[in-house]
Amino acid sequence: MRTFACLNQWSGTPLIELSKLKIIIHSLDYLEFSDTDQSKFKSQLKFQQDCYRLWYQVDGTGILQNVTRKSFGTARPGLLGLMDRGERHTYLHQKGNFECFQLLFSFLPSQNTKCYWNSEVEGKLVLEENDRFYFENLIFDLLMVMSNKKEILGLATISRLLEILVVLFNKGLILIEETQFPKNKAKSLMVKAKNYMDQHYCDMHHQSNLERECGVDINYLNIIFKKETGRTLYQYITSVRMEHAKHLLETTEMSITDIALKVGYPNSNSFTRAFKRHTGPTPQNYRVSENKQLRK
Incomplete structure (x- = not known):
């Protein structure tokens, strides 16, 4: 190549x-x-x-x-x-x-x-x-x-x-x-929240950051977001982090601890629990499984 x-x-x-x-x-x-x-x-x-x-x-x-x-x-x-x-x-x-x-x-x-x-x-x-x-x-x-x-x-x-x-x-x-006023305020808040989480998934450690960015109470934002997307704010940012984690597990030899820090978790234990809850296998088992698939 x-x-x-x-x-x-x-x-x-x-x-x-x-x-x-x-x-x-x-x-x-x-x-x-x-x-x-x-x-x-x-x-x-x-x-x-x-x-x-x-x-x-x-x-x-x-x-x-x-x-x-x-x-x-x-x-x-x-x-x-x-x-x-x-x-x-x-x-x-x-x-x-x-x-x-x-x-x-x-x-x-x-x-x-x-x-x-x-x-x-x-x-x-x-x-x-x-x-x-x-x-x-x-x-x-x-x-x-x-x-x-x-x-x-x-x-x-x-x-x-x-x-x-x-x-x-x-x-x-x-x-x-681009409009002076959004046609749908709920959708505009959802889009703003989604864009912020897409860009700050690795350093958004508190939802207060998202609250300041969107300018509304976090509980209200969570209700709007779930109504528009079917997922809570926590569920969405977790899915974003897991997608990035899967890519790193599949394409790099980074340690589980380094991957945890890179996708926004404070340590490997909290990352492993979240990954297993979201995906099924542990990060290490996921990596082994993906490597076996590539060798077939």
């Missing part, structure tokens, strides 16, 4: 600030594998991130699975999709060469935005021939500009990144709602 780590020459995290929107580019890459190579995929590819991941399949066919939602579909040339924050995905290659463009990014409201702001991911689609040709030109033009390292002030790179993101909006793959 060859990768093209295009952001190595960038210092810090690129930030594009528009009048009502901040775009943070965390990383981008172009993954490539030829079926004529002596080596093969040693295992399925696993992904998880604390931001959005754009996935565009340039070549090859495989199975792309959303492990968190227990759904899957065929990934084939022209597939353009978004992976949501915190959700685990796997890709199992089936045939042909494999080429895939990935972009990790975040959206944030700018200082000039209205009081209510929300973004939502709306899945995936396969681009038609003309759209596919246009989008792939954007990708390869971007990679060429970044490889040459001759642009002035990064403007060429930024303009091409914006063109790529505009396609997501035009195709309805990501929606941003």
Whole structure:
């Protein structure tokens, strides 16, 4: 597997600030594998991130699975999709060469935005021939500009990144709602609470932080949140932490104690109890089981 780590020459995290929107580019890459190579995929590819991941399949066919939602579909040339924050995905290659463009990014409201702001991911689609040709030109033009390292002030790179993101909006793959007053106050509180927990699951040790962020009593917020989602605040943040813990158990050799601290638990004992209650096996048994599945 060859990768093209295009952001190595960038210092810090690129930030594009528009009048009502901040775009943070965390990383981008172009993954490539030829079926004529002596080596093969040693295992399925696993992904998880604390931001959005754009996935565009340039070549090859495989199975792309959303492990968190227990759904899957065929990934084939022209597939353009978004992976949501915190959700685990796997890709199992089936045939042909494999080429895939990935972009990790975040959206944030700018200082000039209205009081209510929300973004939502709306899945995936396969681009038609003309759209596919246009989008792939954007990708390869971007990679060429970044490889040459001759642009002035990064403007060429930024303009091409914006063109790529505009396609997501035009195709309805990501929606941003910005109004002076939310149409549904309960939903707006739920979204705000959800976004905060998605971003602060590892350092939110007290619900008072969430209470301050949303500006309402925590008991009232909990009632609203459960009515909108079917889960309590505690159940939701636990599920977020468990998804991140599962990914770390599957893809790293970090100790159980280090994983516990990384996903927001004070020690391995409290983490192990929560993991077993939520998942069934202990963290260690889960890791052993997943490793056995990969070796089959």
